Amino acid sequence: MRMAELSRESGVAAATIKYYQREGLLPPGELTSPNQARYDATHVRRLKLVRALLEIGGLSVAAVREVLTAIDDPATSTHDVLGLAQHGLPVLKSEVSDEDRAWAMERIEAAAVARDWELFPESPLIEALVSVLCTLREVGHDWVLDALDRYFAAAEEVAEADVGALARRGSTEAIVEGAVVGTVFGDALLATLRRLAHAQASRKRFNA
Amino acid sequence: MRMAELSRESGVAAATIKYYQREGLLPPGELTSPNQARYDATHVRRLKLVRALLEIGGLSVAAVREVLTAIDDPATSTHDVLGLAQHGLPVLKSEVSDEDRAWAMERIEAAAVARDWELFPESPLIEALVSVLCTLREVGHDWVLDALDRYFAAAEEVAEADVGALARRGSTEAIVEGAVVGTVFGDALLATLRRLAHAQASRKRFNA
DNA sequence: CTGAATGGATAGCTCCACTATCCAAAATGA
DNA sequence: TCATTTTGGATAGTGGAGCTATCCATTCAG
Structure with missing residues (x-):
């Protein structure tokens, strides 16, 4: 899956996806060449989560980044996360x-x-x-x-x-x-x- | 009470108070001359409510205006307001x-x-x-x-x-x-x- | 009388969440 | 093959929200 499809699948504009990547809300795709990347279902899922946190949760981009960082950090424990939430x-x-x-x-x-x-x-x-x-x-x-x-x-x-x-x-x-x-x-x-x-x-x- | 005191009392900058007045969040003071107005405790109270709706409620200025309009409208019934809230x-x-x-x-x-x-x-x-x-x-x-x-x-x-x-x-x-x-x-x-x-x-x- | 404060108008500021443009390097289709 | 898209990455620009600053003529306070 490349950018166009990721954008279609998630309903998020390509320019916005690039913005989220810059902001660290979405991991980079797997590079197949210096300027080509491939995305998969995890990117679609993550993108939907980001949109939902922004729209329904009413979080700021910075808050979403913090939250995702905690989710992705393997060191985050169950007990931590309830305090962090x-x-x-x-x-x-x-x-x-x-x-x-x-x-x-x-x-x-x-x-x-x-x-x-x-x-x-x-x-x-x-x-x-x-x-x-x-x-x-x-x-x-x-x-x-x-x-x-x-x-x-x-x-x-x-x-x-x-x-x-x-x-x-x-x-x-x-x-x-x-x-x-x-x-x-x-x-x-x-x-x-x-x-x-x-x-x-x-x-x-x-x-x- | 005039602007300086209203500002001190409420903890809101004078320029911001003027802005709220322009936006219809705060009624104008009682004019004692074409360019002098007097404020009272109701203004202080309203101002605190506005700040609270903005900060704790997380409402936008536009949403606060709607809410206050409903509060001030004598035609608003109890039943209306619960639907409006x-x-x-x-x-x-x-x-x-x-x-x-x-x-x-x-x-x-x-x-x-x-x-x-x-x-x-x-x-x-x-x-x-x-x-x-x-x-x-x-x-x-x-x-x-x-x-x-x-x-x-x-x-x-x-x-x-x-x-x-x-x-x-x-x-x-x-x-x-x-x-x-x-x-x-x-x-x-x-x-x-x-x-x-x-x-x-x-x-x-x-x-x- | 003089200096500070006021109401009102207008313009400007900062931040945020995007969005648009450009570019050289792939990828695609004939 | 070769013209035409598409891509990742970089950079700059946009529009709205929520103030904030400046100006000015009037008015108040000492």
Whole structure:
């Protein structure tokens, strides 16, 4: 398979494919001569994954590169990848006052204890969580957090399903790639379903 | 309050505030003379909301404008806003083959029936959902969908909490603004918690 | 009265994700 | 064989988004 076919197969313009190669999102084809290369099904697959991460996952090209680097690195362990998979999130480093942080941590810890979670307060995920809570407070909508424990419960529900499904996969590479894909696409899936469920819940409560 | 103070209070550069005004994200101040305006706490609050929608919600300026227009429109009803709140999602219109669509709809309907949801197959939300499922299939990771019913369950869990919390709010405007804010920020909250929960679930399953 | 700040208009900046052009070296088809 | 595509690789250009900077006439503060 050469460039034209790879482009047709994947639905991505040839110039864009070359761009992705330059950016390290797609490995080079196997060179048959100094200026001819051959591609195969793995390139098609990788290309589809890149497009999906960009379009559905909403990742930047740089974020996609990081994610793919982790997938391709044989040293990446299953445990690593679950910690790494936050690369998709806009890592927000908003400055938060000490008292706001304390308020947020109190809320988080209360909900975590109730579900028997063990927290590592200095992890970037906790940072992100604190940011979200404080921002909600800032804009005067901290009532959202009245349901924080149910958010925890829902997150636990899907996470257990995710880890279960992941564990059922075969090789380490399959698990690593699955973790990344599941994390990114699961967000989109969950967000969409939540909106659908809003419609259901509001019908159930007000109309029926 | 004049520009300098509004800027200090909100942490947004004056030039940026002017830009937001031009873009219709922030109402003009009350003119005291042809070229002097006064601002108040509502402007500070709105500004913080704009920043939060941009940074945490990840919305574009155009999307923020739509959302705020809906909030400000007195004609927006509670029911409207829950349908409208999908404005935050990247509305993906990927072309899907008929058989892929059929495959996706089958999965979706099965899960919906199990939870007693009523679907409207031509709604944009269903379209988005079909896109996500088909893309997962395309990239060879449809095993994620083995847990689709648990995603439905989790979505229902949070949606009911959302609608319940919303119903507890007072005025119509409070509900409308709450719906938008809750939808956008809830996504960020849920995504972050899901990653935290991944760590918990993987510890529980493999380490403990 | 004087210097700083303001609202409003306009132009410019940086980054990002592509896209287009060019070239010499294959590949293809007659 | 030999004209015509196609290719990989390099480089430059494009368009949109989200600010940011400059200018100007007016107005405010000391």
